[in-house]
Amino acid sequence: MDATSAPHRIPAEMPQYGEANHIFELMQSMLEQLLIHQPQDPIPFMIEHLHRDNDHVPKIIILGPPASGKTTIAMWLCKHLNTNLLTRGTLLGKEFSSVAEEARKQYQRFKKVPDSLLIQLVQERLMEEDCVRRGWILDGIPQTREQVLMMQTLGLAPRHVIVLNAPDSVLIERNLGKRIDPVTREIYHTTFDWPREAEVQNRLLEPEGISEVETARKLLEYHRSIIRILPSYPRILKAISADQPCVDVFYQALTYVQTSHRSNAPFTPRVLLCGPMGSGKSLQAALLAQKYGLVNICCGQLLREAVEDQSKLSELIQSFFDKEMTVPDDIILKVLKGRLDRPDCVHKGWVLHGFPRDLDQAHMLASMGYSPNRMTLALNIILSVSMEDSV
Ligand SMILES: Nc1ncnc2c1ncn2[C@@H]1O[C@H](COP(=O)(O)OP(=O)(O)O)[C@@H](O)[C@H]1O
Numbered sequence: 001m002d003a004t005s006a007p008h009r010i011p012a013e014m015p016q017y018g019e020a021n022h023i024f025e026l027m028q029s030m031l032e033q034l035l036i037h038q039p040q041d042p043i044p045f046m047i048e049h050l051h052r053d054n055d056h057v058p059k060i061i062i063l064g065p066p067a068s069g070k071t072t073i074a075m076w077l078c079k080h081l082n083t084n085l086l087t088r089g090t091l092l093g094k095e096f097s098s099v100a101e102e103a104r105k106q107y108q109r110f111k112k113v114p115d116s117l118l119i120q121l122v123q124e125r126l127m128e129e130d131c132v133r134r135g136w137i138l139d140g141i142p143q144t145r146e147q148v149l150m151m152q153t154l155g156l157a158p159r160h161v162i163v164l165n166a167p168d169s170v171l172i173e174r175n176l177g178k179r180i181d182p183v184t185r186e187i188y189h190t191t192f193d194w195p196r197e198a199e200v201q202n203r204l205l206e207p208e209g210i211s212e213v214e215t216a217r218k219l220l221e222y223h224r225s226i227i228r229i230l231p232s233y234p235r236i237l238k239a240i241s242a243d244q245p246c247v248d249v250f251y252q253a254l255t256y257v258q259t260s261h262r263s264n265a266p267f268t269p270r271v272l273l274c275g276p277m278g279s280g281k282s283l284q285a286a287l288l289a290q291k292y293g294l295v296n297i298c299c300g301q302l303l304r305e306a307v308e309d310q311s312k313l314s315e316l317i318q319s320f321f322d323k324e325m326t327v328p329d330d331i332i333l334k335v336l337k338g339r340l341d342r343p344d345c346v347h348k349g350w351v352l353h354g355f356p357r358d359l360d361q362a363h364m365l366a367s368m369g370y371s372p373n374r375m376t377l378a379l380n381i382i383l384s385v386s387m388e389d390s391v
Pocket residue numbers: 064065066067068069070071072073174175177178179187188189190192193242243244245246247249
């Protein structure tokens with residue numbers, strides 16, 4: 001194939017730049033917002049979206065049956081992540097909001113807030129400056145599939161959804177011990193979490209609706225609606241057992257909300273395999289290359305091929321081979337660059353082994369823009385397992 005008919009070569013730096021600066025995700029979120037809000041003039045809207053730069057703030061929903069610990073975990077996460085907690089109580093109690101006032105009226109009359117009003121309240125709150133800047137955690141909302149659909153239509157999309165699970169019998173018993181501090185709104189428990197200070201102990205209140213009958217009724221309602229809610233969040237949902245100490249539940253929740261989801265961005269794996277002689281690098285590289293369609297590059301093999309090429313460089317490399325000397329780094333890097341820049345490596349990605357062998361070589365490789373984006377591990381056994389999760 002001559003140069004005129006050869007496929008256009010995408011310089012390796014282009015996809016690397018996109019990956020490093022999350023360009024795909026940025027454009028995707030802007031496109032989503034454009035399609036949801038359909039502004040009359042899209043340009044200022046896009047500029048404002050870019051200036052807002054809040055794609056990475058927490059946007060979390062915590063769901064679960066009564067007494068599973070939603071509010072407890074949501075409060076702890078809020079403190080840890082310095083974000084805003086949104087509960088039914090805080091939304092309904094909002095001052096200077098006509099929507100909240102209407103919701104309160106409806107609640108007083110019918111003991112129920114219509115779905116549309118509740119979601120309107122959520123929307124109003126999420127648009128406020130602190131939620132835009134520092135993110136939010138929604139505690140126990142949405143409660144019905146209808147609410148989920150309304151939120152989706154309004155573009156109110158969480159990044160992480162946690163659902164807490166525990167057997168009904170545990171929850172019914174646990175709810176009986178729930179106590180609330182009316183001053184701080186902190187939640188305590190007569191058995192599992194009793195405050196040390198006598199002053200706090202004395203002012204704790206027993207919340208309404210925690211009797212066995214009430215909790216059983218709420219559980220029934222929850223089980224009916226949750227199966228219609230969860231399918232709406234297939235890729236961002238994490239179920240955590242709430243039948244374990246609060247601290248354990250919290251750390252599992254925290255770990256989850258701190259992971260970023262795999263994006264839809266086109267991704268080219270660049271894998272580096274390091275390990276001592278005989279550790280099985282070649283075999284693992286061949287397996288990885290086969291499984292993920294990567295170009296398998298063995299540095300030693302590449303140099304031998306370069307010799308066979310009969311190019312100018314081949315004589316030079318051959319002379320080092322003849323003298324049984326190691327080939328200097330700058331020559332190896334030239335050969336490597338030529339190979340890694342070829343279209344198959346740029347498009348399919350690569351798995352490299354046999355180079356770098358020391359820190360200097362690693363720095364040189366990185367300074368030429370060939371940083372691996374997966375892993376550099378000495379133990380090929382671990383690598384082959386981890387690849388399942390990450391590629
Ligand atoms: N993992 C847990 N183990 C024991 N008690 C818990 C646990 N999580 C929460 N609690 C206690 O259970 C009660 C209900 O917790 P809460 O956070 O109000 O649940 P929810 O918001 O899901 O109704 C509280 O008294 C709380 O201290």
